[in-house]
Amino acid sequence: MNKEIKIPESQVVTENQQEVVLQLSITADVMYFQGHFPNAPVLPGVVLLDWAVQFAQRYFPFFSAHVMEVQALKFQKVIHPNSQVILNLNKSGDNKVVFRYHSCEGLHGAGRLLF
Template structure:
């Protein structure tokens, strides 16, 4: 079975427009297969996928990805990292996110549109 999402996800804060999750990055995730053999890291596309997955699970499932307005990958997310993912719904058309450990790993803004 392909494992795309971490098994250890703890919801720390949750409201109708905000969620903060603590995620343990397990080394057996699908995203680490071949990315990269000598220095595995969680690819940017995986991080965006996780943001949208947890956004739909915890905040709104009637909105979908409509493009990236801004994103900055500052430090790699690697196996066994324990990170905090914060997602905020800024409006019906925009969400913001941040992956953080000791420092910010990545952050950005994603444009949204209604599903359908």
């Protein structure tokens, strides 16, 4: 990703060498809701993907700065303003992170990042 997308406020729920679980507060003033869509704002999937990359690089700093491939990317439920979402990051092997966004509404999105 060329341009860094600002990540939301987060609180670590669990952190170890293999897994990080974060609680994200996605407030209505997050700029990515603007224009997507005016009367029914939802968080764009590309933002969720970029946040997963940025958090993976923050908590697993041995990964290179570049994502080589994104696999099994799927978005199931939209995220609306003023949501509390959990992001699970699981290190898999030497160069892979599996991510999942979920809340009380269910699974919002998931995928694998290859660094």
